[in-house]
Amino acid sequence: MQHYPKSIRNLIRQLSRLPGIGEKTAERLAMHVLRAPGEQAQALAESILQVKRSVQHCQQCFGLSDGPLCQVCQDPAREDGLVCVVEQPADMMSIEKAGCFNGLYHILGGALCPMDGIGPDQLRFEQLWRRVDSGQVREVILATSTSVEGEATADFIARRLADKPVRVSRIASGIPMGGDIKYIDQMTLKRAMEGRHECR
Amino acid sequence: MQHYPKSIRNLIRQLSRLPGIGEKTAERLAMHVLRAPGEQAQALAESILQVKRSVQHCQQCFGLSDGPLCQVCQDPAREDGLVCVVEQPADMMSIEKAGCFNGLYHILGGALCPMDGIGPDQLRFEQLWRRVDSGQVREVILATSTSVEGEATADFIARRLADKPVRVSRIASGIPMGGDIKYIDQMTLKRAMEGRHECR
Structure with a gap:
């Protein structure tokens, strides 16, 4: 050097x-x-x-944006009654790439982690409650990660919204596609078993 | 994206x-x-x-430099009678890192490769002949790579300088340190055998 x-x-x-x-x-x-x-x-x-x-944060979903509202929030073809809650903008990008969701997003900015000093005040919960209270939201889909922190965060939101007139769902956990059962960890197997559905 | x-x-x-x-x-x-x-x-x-x-080329050795002369050419502690000829600035940096050479360099800018249209006119041979003719150079060390092109380039220089009052040497080829004989290619083994020296 x-x-x-x-x-x-x-x-x-x-x-x-x-x-x-x-x-x-x-x-x-x-x-x-x-x-x-x-x-x-x-x-x-x-x-x-x-x-x-x-680059700035979208004023509605807090995703990455070149203007006040991001491309997704601006798109009139998206279902504005569906809000998918994720931790980071990169999570939103992954879901967008998969092309499996036609609603809007809410980016929390992380997951609850008291050990790292990240409590409810450090994340964008207030903005989520306000979006729900506005009455436009029909369903909140919790797509935080399946780590301990992500699960706790999803649980926190689900409890907080329990008495609101809105459906709250969590994305499924289970064996990833192409996954080999013998290499899958026990926790994932347990979830996959619990989340089983009837074959038609 | x-x-x-x-x-x-x-x-x-x-x-x-x-x-x-x-x-x-x-x-x-x-x-x-x-x-x-x-x-x-x-x-x-x-x-x-x-x-x-x-960043510019050093006026003497054509290495990378922030000014007209590079750090090595400016250094009065370097032996200016020794000139190590390399293909690229990165080769010079590798030798400097190894700390095994205290002379000056001459960067050719590549190796002879007629297939790619790189003949003697595309490389800095004239400048090398001029350095040798100046009478300051005692030994030219050919440290071009051991590829076909590098070997041909070293050979070209050695022939051209054959009748000049200057020593011309080629860096040794052989088994790299830590190399396992059974995985070494035949060409390298042949070179290592030819270049053997007596143990003392």
């Missing part, structure tokens, strides 16, 4: 702060940037600055 | 142009940039632009 000119050392240092990029990879990437045409490097630098300037 | 806001899609596209970065990794890096503090993103973008602005 110390053999490189200062500006290259600096680029390597900045690149190795990215997740999953070690010093070796950062070095390789820096060499690529050096060899690449000026416009490509310019475009990369510009896109980094642009993303920090223009 | 199409579910992300435009500026994130653009950042993912720019990142996935880097070598070894697929769309999935680019997505993860983009999410990191989004979450990272503004100053960190700014520093990364700035270091990319800076490297393109300030």
Whole structure:
């Protein structure tokens, strides 16, 4: 590292702060940037600055958005009576990619984790209660992760909404597609057994 | 991808142009940039632009440099009678890291490869002949790679300098340290056998 000119050392240092990029990879990437045409490097630098300037939280669902409302919330074809609650914007993107849901989202910003100091005040619960109280929501689908924290968060929401005139559901747990029964953990097997449904 | 806001899609596209970065990794890096503090993103973008602005070729050895002469060529402690010829700046960095050489370098910019249209005119041979003719060089160490192209390039230089008052040497080929004889290719074994030296 110390053999490189200062500006290259600096680029390597900045690149190795990215997740999953070690010093070796950062070095390789820096060499690529050096060899690449000026416009490509310019475009990369510009896109980094642009993303920090223009990306904001959607005012309704708190997903990632270039404007006040995200693409999903703006889309008149989406069912606004269905709200899928997820932890992070990336979860919303995964569900969107799967193309299995035509409603709206609510991004909590994480899951309850008292050990890490994340209590109800750190997440976007108030905004969820307000959306439910507005009367537009028919069903809340809890798609928090199946970790201890995600389960606790789903449970917290389900209890809180128990006396509201809204259906509250939890996405199914079970064997993932292509999963081999003998390698599946006991907890998942138990859930899969409990969640069994009749074959037709 | 199409579910992300435009500026994130653009950042993912720019990142996935880097070598070894697929769309999935680019997505993860983009999410990191989004979450990272503004100053960190700014520093990364700035270091990319800076490297393109300030890095140039050393006027003597053609290595990477922030100024007209690189750190190695500027260093009065280096033996200027020894010139190590390599293909690329990265080769020079590897030798510097190993700390096994105290002379100067000459970076050719590649190896002879007529199939790819790289003949003697595309590499920095003239500059090497001029350095040798200046009379300061005592020994030229050929450290081009051991590929067909690297070998041909070393051979080309050795022939050209045969009648000059300068020693020309080639770095040794053989079994790499930690190498297992049974997994070594025949060509390397042959070289290792030819290059054997007496044990003392």
